[in-house]
Amino acid sequence: MQLLCAATLILLALCYLGQVDASAYDKILSHSRIRAKKQGPNMCALQEVMGTKKKYFSTCRNWYMGSICGKKAMVLYECCPGYMPLDGMRGCPAAAPIDTVYGTLGVVKADVTKKYSDQCKLREEIQGAGSYTMFAPSDDAWELLDATRKRELQNNAQTLYAALTYHMVNRRLLTKDLKNDMTLESMHNKQGLYINHYSNGIVTVNCARIIHGNQVATNGVVHVIDRVIAPVKNTIKDVIETNEELDSLSTVAREEASFLDKLGEPGHYTFFAPTNKAFEKLNNQVLERVLKDKTVLQAFLKYHLLSSVQCSEAILAGTRFETLEGSFVEIGCDGDSLTVNGIKMVLKKDIVTSNGVIHLIDQVLLPDAAKQVMELVGESQSTFGDMVSEMGLAAAMGSETQYTLLAPLNNVFTDTVMRMDQRLLKFILENHILKLKVTLSDLYNGQLLETLGGKMLRVFVYRTTVCIENACMVRGSKEGSNGALHLMRSLISVPKSSMYELMETDGRFRVFLTLMETAGLTELLRQEGAYTVFAPTDDAFGGLTKEDMALLTSDINTLRTILLYHFTNGIFINGGLENSVTNILTTLQGNNLQLLSVNNSIHVNSVDVPDIDLMASNGVIHVIKTLLYPGDLPVGRQDLLFLLQKLIKHIQMKFVSGYTYKEIPFSFIKKIFTTHIVESGPEIKVIETEPTFTKVTKIIETQPTVTKVVVHGEPQITELTKVIETEPTFTKMTHVIGESSVMRMTKKIESSPTVKEVIIEGEPTITKVKRIIEGDPTITKVRRIIEAPTSSSDGDLDISKRIRDGEAGFTTIVIKPEPRIIEGPDFSKITSLKDNPELIDAESERITKLIKQGGAKRRSAVRRSPGMKRRVRLVRHHKPSQ
DSSP: OHHHHHHHHHHHHHHTOOSOSSOHHHHHHHHHHHHTGGGOTTEEEEEEETTSOOEEOOOHHHHHHTEETTEEEEEEEEEOTTEEOOTTSSSOOEEOOOOOHHHHHHHTTOHHHHHHHHHTTOHHHHHSSSOEEEEEEOHHHHHHSOHHHHHHHHHOHHHHHHHHHTTEESSOOOGGGOOTTEEEEOTTTTOEEEEEEOTTSOEEETTEEEEEEEEEETTEEEEEESSOOOOOOOOHHHHHHHOGGGHHHHHHHTTSHHHHHHTTSSOOEEEEEEOHHHHHHSOHHHHHHHHHOHHHHHHHHHTTEESSOOOGGGOSSOEEEEBTTSOEEEEEEOSSSEEETTEEOEEEEEEEETTEEEEEESSOOOOGGGSOGGGGOOGGGHHHHHHHHHTTOGGGSOTTSOEEEEEEOGGGSOHHHHTSOHHHHHHHHHTTEESSOOOGGGOOTTOEEEBTTSOEEEEEEOSSOEEETTEEEEEEEEEOSSEEEEEESSOOOOOOSOHHHHHHHHOSOHHHHHHHHHTTOHHHHHSSSOEEEEEEOGGGGTTOOHHHHHHHHHOHHHHHHHHHTTEEESOOOGGGSOBTSEEEEEBTTSSEEEEEEETTEEEETTEEESEEEEEETTEEEEEESSOOOOTTOOBOOHHHHHHHHHHOOSSOOOBOTTOOOOOOOOTTSOOOOEEEEEEETTEEEEEEEOOOOOOOOOOOOSOOOOOOOOOOSSOOEEEEEEEOOSOOEEEEEEEEOOSSSEEEEOOOOOSSSOOOOOOOOSSOOEEEEEEEOOSSOEEEEEEEEOOOOOOOTTSOOOOOOOOOOTTSOOEEEEOOOOOOOOOOOOGGGOOOGGGOHHHHHHHHHHHHHHHHHTTOOOSSOOOOOTTOOOBOOOOOSOOOOO
């Protein structure tokens, strides 16, 4: 057993040898000797394709598969080249006798070639002085020769001499000297012999395979080949233009002259040439589409061309090759012929030219670049393709419009999915069709893609895969003429709710949500963004008493430290994690989480995550049943340590007496700053506050309107609500009391930063302004100018009509007060009038006193609270009262 293991290891090592001073042919021969070692000295193991006479010194792959070209192969043991058996002895202990090239033809059993050498008077040369390499056709090779050609050779000694000397080179060349893509000068008019030496050990000359190489002679070397070769004169271009079977191809190729010219230049190409019959099979609409677009036509032609010479005898199994178009084709074999992309389509193989080889095929190869988006759908996505067609979605994807298909694999469409309501299923499928052509290289993390159903899908780019929402891609993306196709592991679901809404609806996270609210972190679950949260269920807090909860919430910084360890920036779903590899995630608290994905489940810090990938509009929730805590973070209080040990069992926490948690900056919470400028005498004070968070719900893009406002008696409290979807604003409030009796309100909306100026004429009103804004901050400037009133004869205030000034948006009320500076309320923490009526009364009393001190008689009092926002109700088409 030990000897067998050692032999196996040696064999495997030989199968993967690096570059050594030996050719691929020599290496494969060495492997064959090792495989036949038990048969005796100098024995080689070969594989013979069942039902044929073809024998190969096999590669490791073919040897262990037990087949060649998909057909079962039988193992044979023969003398290695250069050796022969002796009666009564095992193996091949004797070296073959060394003779002249002529005599060596008999040693290698190339008897027909030897006979023809006698017939055409070549014997004298190959028996005499000199140094020759002869590629001698085997006896079977002569049998394969066309009967007409054979008679011509047999009946004309001069023609036969020319044919044999074309198989010869006037110097000695072993297989290690025969390099790939080498061109040799033959002894017949120095016409070229085209050598290819492949990595699987196959060596060809004009696509004829050397089946017995390196038989050394006194005046050269003999290589036995499997067919008779003929001089080569034409290029690939010449063959296309002169072969009647390729008339249609020639017509198409002339539309792209640069491509045809390329095939007339020196090079090493393999061209799969569609015959006239192949073009007859092609749909006329497809052909017209190819011909009318130069880019598509180029892709079409280049898809048939390889930048290497692939002779049929070099193909022992299916192998992928890159075309000049950039895509890949798989060339295989079935024992007798070649297959392309698994289809047996090669009618005639190995038409050798001076710059490569041509294989005639009876089907046109259509690259993805020449296909419409629906034509990219393959067998593994056929269910999706059928459903798209049946529901009428394919008709919407015109040839002139670009689309991208996010095609789930067939196994995604389970019985449950197929039993869905057809309208719902159509809606789901619409969200698997993008309105633009988006290739794999176009995708980036955080990208938003609009679907045919009008939804926006998020893109997540990970180390080894790309995911769209909850579904991740598998290999096999394709790019067509008007679209692209990506293969998806699952159906895509578009989230509608935020993480907060999901948790609240779910009902398993009541304690967690309460703690988040206590810590002032609830906005993190509501605001827009991309977060991953490992959310502990209520079970994680089981057994906690009221005293325990009080302790847990007594120190807000401690509570935030624990809670924020459950959050990370970025959305990490299970399908995007590299399998069986620990992924390190940095939390918002600052320490790291270790995330491991194994067999479609994940573990965080060794804790099992029973419910994964709950997708929300602002992140993803992974459900856990225990609280998480960083193992490298100590606890500084005994009571807190005891509490945490009660909750957390999967780690051993450290205790460091007096250790305190660092304060965590709230950089992850989106803030809006409001600036208030309060003018008091000659000095102006600027106050910046942090108002409450706001949200955009509507876009207003019109010019501000002008309304008439009339104040009788007590001032009205009106409300102005502007919902502007631009950027959060800085609100700047200025109160100035001048000497004029006119107070004007002007509202301007400018670009970022936006400046809004409000000037009010007349009796000051209490105004509440609600600004609901998202995005980067803009600046709103509100200036209140109140001028002292002048008493009329009857002691009443003279209130003028509101003046409308075109589109400027002015509201004007004229009063006659005494000049007086009134310090306005602080608008930085405006909430609602009804929230604090006590403040309204207090502010009203304060302002009334100020006005009375100024000596002015007023019939209405201004009531404002320091915590109130200004409210203005816009009233349209009312005439002012006198």
